[in-house]
Amino acid sequence: MSCIHISEADALHARAQSFVKAYEQRAPMPEAFDSLAIDLARYQAAHCAGYARLCAAKNVHIATISTAAEAPAVPTDAFKVARVATFAEGQARVTFRTSGTTLGDRGSHELRTTATVDAGALAFGRAALTADLEARPAVVVVGPPPSEAPDSSLTHMLALFVRELGDPSCGDDPWFLREGIIDLARLDERVSRLLQRGGPPVLLLATSFALVHFLDGLGEATFALPPGSRVMQTGGFKGRSREVSASELAAEIERVFGVDAAHLISEYGMTELSSQFYDATLRGGAPGVMMEPPWARVVPVDPETLEPVREGEIGIARIEDLLNVESAFAVQTADRVRRVSGGFELLGRAPGGTPRGCSIGIDELLGGA
Amino acid sequence: MNDVIDAARHLARAPGTLISELTHATGLSHEGVVLGLAEHLETDATADEIAALVTHASEAPHVHVVLSANVFVAALRAIALAVAAAPEVTIRASSREPHFARALVARMTMPGVRVTPEARPEGVKRGEIHVYGRNETIAAVTATAAAGVTVRGHGAGMGVAIVSAGADVVASASAVARDVIAFDQRGCLSPRLVFVPPAAGPEFAAALSGALEALGRIVPRGALQADEAAEAERYASTVAFAGHLLRGAGHLVGFATSVVVPPPGRHLHVVAADDLAVRSSVAKLARSIVAVGASHPEAVARWAPPHARLSRLGTMQQPRLDGPVDRRT
Numbered sequence: 001m002s003c004i005h006i007s008e009a010d011a012l013h014a015r016a017q018s019f020v021k022a023y024e025q026r027a028p029m030p031e032a033f034d035s036l037a038i039d040l041a042r043y044q045a046a047h048c049a050g051y052a053r054l055c056a057a058k059n060v061h062i063a064t065i066s067t068a069a070e071a072p073a074v075p076t077d078a079f080k081v082a083r084v085a086t087f088a089e090g091q092a093r094v095t096f097r098t099s100g101t102t103l104g105d106r107g108s109h110e111l112r113t114t115a116t117v118d119a120g121a122l123a124f125g126r127a128a129l130t131a132d133l134e135a136r137p138a139v140v141v142v143g144p145p146p147s148e149a150p151d152s153s154l155t156h157m158l159a160l161f162v163r164e165l166g167d168p169s170c171g172d173d174p175w176f177l178r179e180g181i182i183d184l185a186r187l188d189e190r191v192s193r194l195l196q197r198g199g200p201p202v203l204l205l206a207t208s209f210a211l212v213h214f215l216d217g218l219g220e221a222t223f224a225l226p227p228g229s230r231v232m233q234t235g236g237f238k239g240r241s242r243e244v245s246a247s248e249l250a251a252e253i254e255r256v257f258g259v260d261a262a263h264l265i266s267e268y269g270m271t272e273l274s275s276q277f278y279d280a281t282l283r284g285g286a287p288g289v290m291m292e293p294p295w296a297r298v299v300p301v302d303p304e305t306l307e308p309v310r311e312g313e314i315g316i317a318r319i320e321d322l323l324n325v326e327s328a329f330a331v332q333t334a335d336r337v338r339r340v341s342g343g344f345e346l347l348g349r350a351p352g353g354t355p356r357g358c359s360i361g362i363d364e365l366l367g368g369a
Numbered sequence: 370m371n372d373v374i375d376a377a378r379h380l381a382r383a384p385g386t387l388i389s390e391l392t393h394a395t396g397l398s399h400e401g402v403v404l405g406l407a408e409h410l411e412t413d414a415t416a417d418e419i420a421a422l423v424t425h426a427s428e429a430p431h432v433h434v435v436l437s438a439n440v441f442v443a444a445l446r447a448i449a450l451a452v453a454a455a456p457e458v459t460i461r462a463s464s465r466e467p468h469f470a471r472a473l474v475a476r477m478t479m480p481g482v483r484v485t486p487e488a489r490p491e492g493v494k495r496g497e498i499h500v501y502g503r504n505e506t507i508a509a510v511t512a513t514a515a516a517g518v519t520v521r522g523h524g525a526g527m528g529v530a531i532v533s534a535g536a537d538v539v540a541s542a543s544a545v546a547r548d549v550i551a552f553d554q555r556g557c558l559s560p561r562l563v564f565v566p567p568a569a570g571p572e573f574a575a576a577l578s579g580a581l582e583a584l585g586r587i588v589p590r591g592a593l594q595a596d597e598a599a600e601a602e603r604y605a606s607t608v609a610f611a612g613h614l615l616r617g618a619g620h621l622v623g624f625a626t627s628v629v630v631p632p633p634g635r636h637l638h639v640v641a642a643d644d645l646a647v648r649s650s651v652a653k654l655a656r657s658i659v660a661v662g663a664s665h666p667e668a669v670a671r672w673a674p675p676h677a678r679l680s681r682l683g684t685m686q687q688p689r690l691d692g693p694v695d696r697r698t
Contacts, residue, residue, distance in 0.1 A: 050610040057609035057616075075606045081627040082611035105628075303599030306606075316599075332606065 005047065009086065012036070012043060012325045013116045019295040019322060020119045023127075029294055036322050037068035040329035047086035050078065051328065069299070069308065073318045073332035079107035079272045086326045087112050096153035098271045109153065109271050112326055117274040120323045121157045122164050124293040128278035129232055129265060130165055135200050137229070138174075139166030140190060142182060142206035142214055145175035153271045154234065158205050167200055182214055187223075194226055201228035204257070207235040212244055215252050222256050230263035230282070261287060268346055272331050274323035280343060291343040295322040298344045300337045314338045314347060370419050373449045374690075376476035378412045380469075390468040391441055397553055397591040402441075404588050409551050410442045414690035422446075425692035426453035427521070431496030433488065435510060436470055437503070438463035440556040444470040446690060447501055447523075452482060455496060459485045493518050523695045526557035526659035527630070528685050531647060532573060534566045536664035542576035544683030545637070546584050548662055549620075551686040553590055554633040557695060558660040558678065558685050561630055563639045564650065570641030571613075574624035577637060578615040581622065585635070590619035593634050600632035608638065628654075648672050659695050660685050 018030040044051045045062040051074065055062050058072045065071055078084055079098065091112050098107035111117060130137060139162045149155040162174050176187045191202065202225045206214070211233055231253055244252075246266075253264050262281040268290055269276035275296035281287055292298055300315025301308050309315035317337040320330050336347040380387065384406060391402045414422075432451040436444055444462070448470070451458040462470040462484060474484050490498050491513040498520045500507045507522035514520050530548065532541045548560050565573045593601065605621055608614050612625025620635040628650050631638050642650065651658065655674040662685040663669045673679050676696040678688050688694055 053613070054606060054610045057605070057614050072606065074610055075603050077603065077607040077629070078610040081607065081625070081629050084610075304595060304602055306602065332603070334603070 005087075008043060009112070009326055012040060013113065015039075016116050016295065016322050016325055017119050020116075020123045020293075023294055024123050033294070033297070033320075033322065034068045037071070037320055037329055038065060040322065040325060041065065041068070041071035043325075044086055044327075044329060048084065048328075050074075050082050050084065068320055068330070071330055073306070073320075073330035074328035075332045076107065076270070076272050076334070078328075079109060080105045083108075083110070084272075084327045085110045085112075094156070095151060096156065096271045097151040107271060108151075109327060111274075114156070116323050116325055118160055120275050120293065120295060121160055124276060124278070125157070125161055126165060128267075128280070128282065128291070129161075129203060129230065132282055133201065133228065136165060136167035137201045137203040138170035138190075138194055138199060139203045139205065140174050140176060140187060142187075142204065142210045143175065143177050145173075145178070148178065154207070154269065157269070157276070161203070161205060165203065170194060170199060177210055182210065182217060184214075184217055191223070191225060195224075199226060201226050201230065204229065204231045206231065206233055208233050208244075208249065209235065211249065211253065215249075215256055218256060222258065224258040228263075229257065229259055230265060231257055231259055232265045232267055232278075234267040234269065266290070266346075270331075270333070272324075272328070273319060273321050274325075274327075275319075275321045277343075277346075285342050286340075288345055289340055289343045290346055296320060298337055298339075300339060300344070301332075303334075306332065311339055317344075317346075370423065370449060370453060372477050372479045373445065373452055373473070374412055374414060374419075376473050377410055377445050379476045380472055381406050381410050381412055384472075387468060387472050391466070392591075394466040394468055395439060395441060395552075395591070396594065398589045400588040401550070401553060401591055404550070405440075405442055405552060409686050411445060411688070411690040418689045418691040421691035422449060423453045426450050427497060427519075429455045429496035429519070431455050431457040431459070431493070433490060433493045433496070433498045434458065434460045435490055435498065435500040435502070435506070436460065436462045437501045437506070438466040440552045441466055441469040443501065443556070443694070444473060446694060447499060448473065448482070449690065450693060451499055452479065456481050457496075458482045459488050459493075461485060461488055461490070490514060490520075497521055499523070522698060523693055524697070526657050526695060526697070527562075528558050528560040528660035528662060529651060529654070529658055530560040530563040530662040530682055530685070531651075531664070531669050532563060532565045532569065532682070533663065533665040533668050534569075536569075538569050538573050539576045539580075541664045541682055542573055543580045544664075544681075545577055545662070546580035547683045548685040549581065549635055549637060550584050550588050550590075554635050556686065558688060559633065560660075560662055560685060561633070561637065562628065562650075562654075563637055564642050564647040565639055567626075567641040567643060570624055570639060574613070574615060574622050574639045577639065578617055578620070578622040581620040581635060581637075582617045585617065585619040590635050597632060597634050601634055601636055604629065604631040604636060604638075630654075656697065659697065660688070 015036050022029050042062050045055050054072050092110035094111050096109045141158050146155050146159050171190050176183050265279045267278050277290045280291040297320050299318045301318045303316050317333045317335045338345045388402050392399045432455040434447050434451050460470050471484050490510045494515050500510045501523045504524045511520045530545050608623030615622040622637050624639045626641050629638050658674050658677050660678045661673045662682045666679050
């Protein structure tokens with residue numbers, strides 16, 4: 001990687017970070033979304049051979065595109081079978097990995113720097129989770145600590161929230177899931193102490209499957225959190241706990257923790273991205289509607305043509321993420337979404353519609369191992 | 370047993386309206402249906418093969434067969450196995466493609482074999498249920514089966530093709546193409562992956578794409594359903610990023626050093642890999658592999674999954690009628 005190449009990447013990072021700074025300062029965005037998006041696409045095509053090949057296969061001349069929508073999106077599957085990075089191997093500061101598949105392949109997302117990712121995660125996480133609070137909350141995580149999940153992008157983000165959003169005086173060690181076991185007794189002690197001393201609200205961060213285990217462990221009991229507390233949940237359940245409908249889980253969380261619906265916030269993110277999306281309920285948004293930061297957008301596209309669907313129709317999510325500076329600014333997922341007023345709805349994976357006889361389906365073949 | 374095979378021979382000789390019914394129901398092209406009846410209906414079983422099939426069959430007072438769609442000729446083997454197992458056989462054909470099973474049974478003379486579209490697996494009170502299709506279908510039938518009823522599932526799977534060093538690249542590519550066009554690759558015997566020696570990779574991928582294009586002119590691909598087309602497009606983008614993509618009028622051939630399993634619909638992924646890497650990939654996929662086709666079957670026999678049907682390239686879709694196609698269970 002040449003010095004010119006690095007300085008070009010660093011300049012793109014700086015431009016991406018300017019979006020985050022402007023958001024934090026409630027200032028106008030420094031430039032048009034598409035302006036940076038197009039420059040990222042060109043940079044990635046120039047320095048990532050796979051993306052150049054994808055552009056060629058789609059007959060896209062990246063030098064002449066005039067909108068971000070013209071740039072092909074990299075399917076999430078590509079992260080499992082190829083290196084999606086513009087810098088040389090060995091220059092990655094961190095490598096985040098997806099969960100495994102039957103083939104044993106784990107997708108990976110390499111980052112040469114976490115500064116851009118961290119800035120975006122913190123700015124938007126703060127806005128979505130704690131903007132209404134006057135003081136820092138006590139952050140507790142029902143999830144594995146970084147020592148147990150060193151290559152998890154989610155754990156990286158949660159650790160950032162612990163450090164930067166939480167009140168450090170509320171206790172050491174905010175991680176309450178170790179080696180797959182939830183330490184209910186310690187969590188109970190932590191929350192009881194907070195309640196006794198009239199401590200700040202709790203920001204409880206958890207994966208959905210961990211929450212299901214947590215609720216199963218409690219049975220009919222409740223686990224009231226201090227007033228103003230909120231719960232952030234993320235991720236699915238498949239193969240890791242019993243499956244529960246979103247509404248059923250939400251009702252249980254509200255009952256057990258004593259939080260109201262507006263304080264239950266779902267997060268949508270993935271290893272292949274650098275940005276996240278949240279329910280906007282704390283900001284008066286409708287339940288089930290997710291909001292985007294100004295540096296990322298979710299475009300529902302037709303699964304076959306990959307062209308944007310009409311407003312209000314369901315498509316699969318093409319996610320344009322300006323913080324994915326040195327990987328893929330546009331990522332094609334298989335998640336179904338629909339644009340609605342104020343953001344988008346996340347509708348899960350497409351059901352396997354076609355009876356395929358005895359020919360094995362991709363989902364069956366690549367089901368999480 | 371001969372009654373089933375005789376009925377199949379009769380159907381192959383005089384299909385009547387069956388070809389148009391199957392063309393409409395399966396989504397295969399007219400030529401694809403004709404090919405299936407002419408070359409993939411197992412009507413020439415030997416006495417030894419039939420004896421082997423009977424040996425594989427269980428013993429029960431009643432067998433209820435739940436068939437899947439797409440590979441219509443599979444009904445012959447499923448019914449043969451049921452008939453070998455029980456004097457009373459009821460068949461629930463796929464609602465999308467009930468024609469082949471109906472036509473076959475109509476030509477049989479054996480009493481006690483009936484197509485029963487309304488019969489639900491949970492209504493079976495004794496004997497066995499033989500389920501063919503997706504794993505989730507098998508799981509659903511198993512979950513609702515009455516106590517004392519045995520469920521035998523024949524789940525989804527796929528084939529892999531292995532081209533050894535020194536094999537004729539063009540001939541091997543043509544043979545693989547023949548294995549793919551039958552039933553538009555929707556059967557569990559169809560190869561989805563082809564492992565080739567690294568040096569032969571680009572040449573093989575090009576030859577395979579050429580062979581599929583040529584065969585596609587004779588036996589056109591039928592229509593892909595929307596979700597199949599979407600999966601194909603996703604595969605195309607993935608392989609374009611990870612390797613090289615060759616797109617034909619009715620097929621995709623991907624070529625890379627990594628394994629990407631394409632969806633059915635005449636889509637093949639060519640993996641350039643040395644012998645060790647091939648063995649490793651096949652081992653990882655073993656539980657999904659129903660069939661292995663090889664340019665040199667004797668070279669892979671020692672390490673191919675023991676349950677897989679091993680055959681020469683070009684004959685993967687013509688398994689002998691000697692037991693279930695899927696030997697994993």
